[in-house]
Amino acid sequence: MDNAAKKRRVPHSEEVIKRCLDAISNGTPIKTACRLHGIPRSTIKFRLSKHYKHQPRPGPAPALNQADELELVAWIKKMARKGYPVTKYRIMNRVTLYLEEHPERNRFQKGKPSYQWFRRFLNRYRSELSVRKPESVTKASANVTESDIRKWFKEVLGILREEKVADILSDPRRILNGDEACFYLDPMINKVIARKGERNVYKVDQGPAKKNITVMFTCSADGVVFPPMIVLPYKKIPMEVTKSVPAEWGLGKTDNGWMNKECFLKYIKHILHPQLVKANLLPVIYFVDGHSSHTPWETAEE
Structure with missing residues (x-):
């Protein structure tokens, strides 16, 4: 949302919501009416849905x-x-x-x-x-059945149809997946005892390192990789580090280098969204995991 739109935002009173709904009923697009009246689209979409029932509480x-x-x-x-x-x-x-x-x-x-x-x-x-x-849903893929997967796809399709954007699924460029990769600064891997001759020896990490570097990636179903965002464990990022990062990449900072909602929102607004606008790919469906940094209210509003 631009600064001008923020300045126009007024309290979400019933009177303002009614004016916004009246404008929509007179032919104004929902996005335009919400922007002019300073009302989140989620509020108006809910009012227009079958789930809204006006009744005393x-x-x-x-x-x-x-x-x-x-x-x-x-x-x-x-x-x-x-x-x-x-x-x-x-x-x-x-x-x-x-x-x-x-x-x-x-x-x-x-x-x-x-x-x-x-x-x-x-x-x-x-x-x-x-x-x-x-x-409880386990992370072990062995416990995910075929019926679980089919149910998930059916629910996703239902949501897209309700939002009238199910056509996204026919265009792999608009199906996106986002996730982070963490690079530990001090992994402290100790030697272990294993079977002699074993070529691959793995150890399940028992907890996160104190500090790491996080890189946020987004890829589309047709194989395109969008510019990433790097989250560094700094209070203030040194100038030489900033200059070393490509201009189209994102750069964020947290105390421990882990992703948080502020960095994720910055990535969406200033890195991913401009790329999608430039490529004329909106709207898209963006799959991320359920970490709290990925699902803040502010991201949904943007």
């Missing part, structure tokens, strides 16, 4: 307005459907970060949501949300 007046809560509900449901269900703590943290960006809307006594608020929030949306114990 039980309990005292909520600390967040209805539009903000509906946006939060839509995000929770979308994350769960995509295989990344959010916890109570992540929801409360999301609300806290949101209110830090919009302090004028903060009506919580201590400035952040309490457990009581969370219970009341679930109660208001008990017809749509519930606390569940997720099914």
